[in-house]
Amino acid sequence: MNSPVVDQVIAAPTYLADVRFFFRPEDVEHMAAKGIELGTYDGVRNNALSIHAQTAPPNANMPPDAEGKWTAERSRTFRNWIVTGFPLGTATAVEPAPNGQPPTRLRKDVTTLSDTEFDLLTAAFTGLMARSPEAPDGYFALAGHHWLPKRWCLHREDRFNPWHRQYLLEFEDALRSVPGCEEVTLPYWDITTDLPDRLQHPPFDKYVLPADPGATATPHPVTGFFPYTTQRFPVSEIAQNVTDFVLADLATSLTQSLWGEYNVNGYQDFSIQAHDGGHGSIGPTMGNQTVASYDPVFWFFHCNLDRLWLSWQTRVGATTLTGFRTTLGQNTDWLTAPFNALTPFSATADQTIESEVSYDRLELISPGEGVLENLTGSIDADRTFAFRSTDPVSVRVKGIDRLNIPGSFVVSLLADGEPLAKRFFFQPDDPRSCTNCVEHGIVNIDFRMTQDQLLDRTLSVRIDVPGHSDAIGTAFPLARAGNPTINARLLVQDA
The missing domain is CATH 2.60.40 (Immunoglobulin-like)
Known part of the structure; x- marks a missing residue:
């Protein structure tokens, strides 16, 4: 987490803007082994008096190393947080940490690819689609992970975004396995713009299913999707649908201070609603979970959603697992085994938080543009x-x-x-x-x-x-x- 902590006394600190940055990853890990949670609001609030006593200078017991010792100013700020009733507050936009290493994978807007880059992407998709339907690294089999025939996707729960992030990596690896395409990365379609012309021509405009995806579906076969060719609405209709279904929820999601819970509040709730709206905006295939992933636009659409999730993570200082946990409430089980599984992938939910992917553009705001929001329908009675x-x-x-x-x-x-x-x-x-x-x-x-x-x-x-x-x-x-x-x-x- 890129900490904005400055050791000066803050009269009215909040957890999201100030206090969460007081705890380093090593502090959280060290105390977790002792059964003390320092990585979430609830954990810090429940242990606040003990934390203050143990960290107060000049004779602090914690943190155990000299480098981590709190200054008098930080201790006073923490005391003020206790006195003012442990306000949760709102997150302040965090300055992105400078990249120490070049990104492992840089994904770009599909409209900005050079002709050479786009030709390489075309070759990768064409090669993937040409593989046998039985090939586990072929287009048909990979698309089948999402719904028919495997039914593996995790919708409307905490692992939703992590599952799709890993799915994109697996698909991108398959693109890279096509000879000559070892350096290709999956571009994104910024859905706030019209469907790009590049995605309206082969091999990106449609996909003819080479086999019946429902024949081997469990718990019972599904009929009606073979023979089948993916379908989309006209470009102008997609644009109007995006205005009706997507844009408001996208904008709201990026202003949230908390990850939140689906059907409650926070980034996740509005991100998932925007995801659903995007599927419904694009066409009959994308609007039907049964076969949505067979439309080639699925990958560019979801790549953009991953870009927006990384944008939000960067805004609120949640690009590390420690930072991400500070945006959660009490529900952190899904980040630990056995609840962190992302079947059928070997990676787990917690491993997706620190992404190896970067994007040519993130949707960021500067700290000077103010705080994010944390609006809710109810609040603890002991808070103002x-x-x-x-x-x-x-x-x-x-x-x-x-x-x-x-x-x-x-x-x-x-x-x-x-x-x-x-x-x-x-x-x-x-x-x-x-x-x-x-x-x-x-x-x-x-x-x-x-x-x-x-x-x-x-x-x-x-x-x-x-x-x-x-x-x-x-x-x-x-x-x-x-x-x-x-x-x-x-x-x-x-x-």
């Missing part, structure tokens, strides 16, 4: 809080039973009968056949709205299933979706 007129309202469609819904779906928030905002939920056609779906069968959809958008208007909710139609069209009865409720609340923050 504030409502501000500019703070958004969270409108949550809560308790959707997605297992009854046959495929990906759209949740629309209507104001006076007209669409005010829409969110896309990405899932397979038969979610009950998915173990991960069943474990996370009840879901919420979040909308961040300004107060002016909602006041004095009649609001309602609608669920639609694209491609599904019965006597009432694509609309899905809310009663069959678990009778979800509406939870609307003005968000609060530490005062």
Whole structure:
């Protein structure tokens, strides 16, 4: 973690802006062996009095080495944090650490590749697609990891981003195994721009499945996807869909101080919603989890999502495992065995936090541009809080039973009968056949709205299933979706 710590007394410190940087990786590791957690807010808060007593100069017991000893100013700042009620606060943008070594893999915007680089990428994809469907390092088999036929992907849980980061590495390694393509890296498509022309021509425009991906699916075969050619919407329709489904959640995700929990708050919640919206924006194939990964655009889309995750990590000082843990709450189990597995890959979730990949451009802000946000619907009663007129309202469609819904779906928030905002939920056609779906069968959809958008208007909710139609069209009865409720609340923050 690139520490911004300056040893001067801070009168009103917060954990995210100040205190978390007081603990070095070796401090966290040393005390973890003694059963003391220094790597998270909850751990530091629960042990704060002991930490203060053990680190206070001039006769501090901890840290044990002279170099790590706290100054009087740091100790006073920590004491102020205790006295003011352990405020969590918000993260301040962190200056990126200078690169000591050239990046192992530098990924670029696909539109900025030189002709030579793009020709190499084309050769790698062509070579991968030409391999036998049975070849484990061929395009068909690798795409099959995501859903049909293997059903390995981890959606809507803490390992979601780590799983996809490792998936991209495995796919990139396969591209590099094509003779002559040993140095190729996977580019990204910045989804805030139109679908690049380069991705609208062979071999990137479509993929004709050479075998039936559902024939060997477990627990039972799946029909309807062979013969099959991937499909997309027109470029102008994709652009409009991205505006409707993606941009707001992308922007919100990058302003979060915390990693958070899916369906609660934080980077992860809005990142996953933006991911789902992107899938639904691009076309019938990308919008269907059953076969989405067979569309070549899948890889460029997910490469961009990984770039944005690394951008967020860099913003909040979470590019190391120690730094990343400071953005978590109590749920850290998924970073340790056996809960950190990323089947079918040998790498584990914790090993993906420190990425060997860099990008030609990250979405960063300077420390001078201010703090990030940590808005929430509830706060501990022993902390001070504030409502501000500019703070958004969270409108949550809560308790959707997605297992009854046959495929990906759209949740629309209507104001006076007209669409005010829409969110896309990405899932397979038969979610009950998915173990991960069943474990996370009840879901919420979040909308961040300004107060002016909602006041004095009649609001309602609608669920639609694209491609599904019965006597009432694509609309899905809310009663069959678990009778979800509406939870609307003005968000609060530490005062």
